[in-house]
Amino acid sequence: MSERNPPRVGFVSLGCPKNLVDSERILTQLRAEGYALSDSYAGADLVIVNTCGFIDAAVDESLETIGEALNDNGRVIVTGCLGAREAEVRAAHPDVLGITGPHAYEAVMGLVHQTLPPAAEGFSGLLPAAGVKLTPRHYAYLKIAEGCDQKCSFCIIPSLRGPQRSRPLDAILGEAESLVQSGVRELLVVAQDSADYGRDLKHRPAFWQGRPLRSRIQDLAAALGELGVWVRLHYIYPHQSVDELVPLMAAGRLLPYLDLPLQHADREILRAMRRPAAAERMLERIAGWRAQCPDLTLRSTFIVGFPGETEAQFEALLAFLRAARLDRVGAFAYSPVQGAAANALPGALPEELKQERLERFMAVQSEISAERLAARIGRREIVLADEVHADYWIGRSAGDAPEIDGVVVVDGAWELDPGDFVEVEITGSDAHDLFARVSDEAEA
Numbered sequence: 001m002s003e004r005n006p007p008r009v010g011f012v013s014l015g016c017p018k019n020l021v022d023s024e025r026i027l028t029q030l031r032a033e034g035y036a037l038s039d040s041y042a043g044a045d046l047v048i049v050n051t052c053g054f055i056d057a058a059v060d061e062s063l064e065t066i067g068e069a070l071n072d073n074g075r076v077i078v079t080g081c082l083g084a085r086e087a088e089v090r091a092a093h094p095d096v097l098g099i100t101g102p103h104a105y106e107a108v109m110g111l112v113h114q115t116l117p118p119a120a121e122g123f124s125g126l127l128p129a130a131g132v133k134l135t136p137r138h139y140a141y142l143k144i145a146e147g148c149d150q151k152c153s154f155c156i157i158p159s160l161r162g163p164q165r166s167r168p169l170d171a172i173l174g175e176a177e178s179l180v181q182s183g184v185r186e187l188l189v190v191a192q193d194s195a196d197y198g199r200d201l202k203h204r205p206a207f208w209q210g211r212p213l214r215s216r217i218q219d220l221a222a223a224l225g226e227l228g229v230w231v232r233l234h235y236i237y238p239h240q241s242v243d244e245l246v247p248l249m250a251a252g253r254l255l256p257y258l259d260l261p262l263q264h265a266d267r268e269i270l271r272a273m274r275r276p277a278a279a280e281r282m283l284e285r286i287a288g289w290r291a292q293c294p295d296l297t298l299r300s301t302f303i304v305g306f307p308g309e310t311e312a313q314f315e316a317l318l319a320f321l322r323a324a325r326l327d328r329v330g331a332f333a334y335s336p337v338q339g340a341a342a343n344a345l346p347g348a349l350p351e352e353l354k355q356e357r358l359e360r361f362m363a364v365q366s367e368i369s370a371e372r373l374a375a376r377i378g379r380r381e382i383v384l385a386d387e388v389h390a391d392y393w394i395g396r397s398a399g400d401a402p403e404i405d406g407v408v409v410v411d412g413a414w415e416l417d418p419g420d421f422v423e424v425e426i427t428g429s430d431a432h433d434l435f436a437r438v439s440d441e442a443e444a
């Protein structure tokens with residue numbers, strides 16, 4: 001096949017940011033080997049579907065997408081979390097060309113080579129140093145580890161993605177540096193459990209720019225914080241190590257943003273979930289973090305209606321919410337995931353009760369989130385521009401992660417580019433978003 005007519009691959013990426021990073025890596029390799037990317041099934045010689053298998057709805061979506069790709073193209077390779085359940089994929093779609101599990105770049109590329117040989121010459125010289133990215137140019141996900149060593153009873157990620165394997169510290173910092181050189185202004189650090197980074201490496205020493213560091217989240221975060229861009233940490237399991245990250249946030253090295261999935265506040269439910277930390281101690285820790293870093297934004301996720309959850313335990317969760325006054329909260333009604341240990345627990349709740357509790361939970365939290373946003377009116381904050389329109393632009397403050405949190409809407413026509421940092425004055429808020437004007441000092 002000539003370089004002028006390269007083989008074309010269609011690619012569908014489903015699921016979470018961790019999966020997106022896997023997709024970016026496969027796409028980078030495809031481009032490096034001379035494959036062209038197709039934005040339609042019809043125009044592709046082959047389609048790769050990177051699937052999600054986290055909850056049943058994600059499995060359904062993944063199977064549906066594979067079906068669509070088979071209908072419209074016919075030559076399909078499946079990878080990602082659902083690929084770890086090969087028999088299930090084969091049962092639904094016996095005609096797929098090949099299946100690999102998550103984080104299996106070489107196996108995916110092997111399947112691609114077998115079914116669609118590469119162009120005679122690759123394009124590595126033309127590739128951006130940061131590789132192919134699926135996010136806008138000014139922010140990027142930085143995956144620091146694969147897999148998870150925790151045993152949360154409702155989750156099957158460890159069986160899909162295996163135990164934690166941390167990436168070498170110098171490889172992460174090298175990637176971060178090349179992302180920054182290519183124009184990235186915000187690094188979003190992801191792993192299944194970012195705070196546990198390096199434990200599987202026994203926190204071994206590593207060198208970066210001639211300096212000795214240890215392979216642990218505190219050293220990694222501090223080094224990332226020296227790159228001169230926003231660094232946001234995601235998926236922080238509530239380990240003790242979090243206490244050592246907050247001073248870096250207070251010192252401005254990391255964004256003052258803790259994405260800390262807590263899942264529940266009742267001791268018994270947490271035990272059944274095989275999760276740590278009961279409410280009183282967590283409230284104390286939150287108060288301590290806020291005392292050290294008053295601008296801290298706290299995001300968390302919770303599951304309501306877990307098997308056996310009594311009304312009193314649910315009320316304890318609401319009481320925790322009222323006391324903790326978290327800024328951003330996501331919540332889910334418990335739904336069993338095929339293969340999860342929690343499925344064997346007694347006391348499954350009826351669907352209506354789970355939904356009713358979810359609504360009560362969200363009613364309490366929406367009021368708190370709205371109050372937390374309203375308290376920022378009048379403040380001056382730095383905002384990173386995401387989208388620039390004719391007479392307004394949309395950005396995010398330190399407290400807003402892309403895709404999951406709110407945004408800051410700023411009126412007026414401004415000569416800006418996505419990725420610019422601008423100081424604004426917050427003038428209004430609603431339940432999710434902030435409204436702002438460019439502050440007088442920035443205008444002057």
Ligand code: SF4
Nearest residue numbers: 148150152155157192
């Ligand atoms: S920390 Fe728990 S919920 Fe998160 S991936 Fe690991 S097992 Fe799943």
